[in-house]
Amino acid sequence: MDLTETVKHRLEVREFADKPVSDDIERAVLEAARLAPSSRNRQDWHFLLIDGDALDDLATVSTSGKWVADAAFAVVVFTDDYPSSGVDVGRAVSHMQFAAWDHGIGSCIYTGIEEEALKRQFGIPLELVSGAVVGFGYPKGSGMGTKRRRSIAEVVSKNRFGESL
Secondary structure, eight states: HHHHHHHHBHHHHHHHBBBOOOHHHHHEEEEEEHTTGGGGOOOOEEEEEEEHHHHHHHHTHHHHHHGGGSEEEEEEEEEEOTTTHHHHHHHHHHHHHHHHHHHOOOOEEEBBBBBHHHHHHOOOTTOOOOEEEEEEOOOOOOOOOOOOOOOOHHHHOOBBBTOOO
């Protein structure tokens, strides 16, 4: 499937098949994150791969992603705290999700995390902040579907806010 079709139909996956993901695919996902663009080429990020029993620990400190315990693996994206860190995290996450999908791996991002508990549990330096958590695994279903989105006319203006395309 080409990228345009993937963008149109890929859904966030929170229910995973009980099937392991190979180390090679995990590395490919992390390599995609590493290659993502960053503001001023800062690359001020660190990616923590979590798998196995440690996923239960991650779920324990998650406030909106308890489902991550059933993922094959997860990646927590950490950054220094700088004005465009959220943009950089988003770029890295997007790269990871598309790289994963290229291997048939579904994913979902969440940000609900108990920051201090996460840092204690996984030995994270205090100066870093978690920007996002992404759970990955083979989807229980297809991971594809029809998205319910507002029309382009409702969300896009041209040259002046409120002016239609």
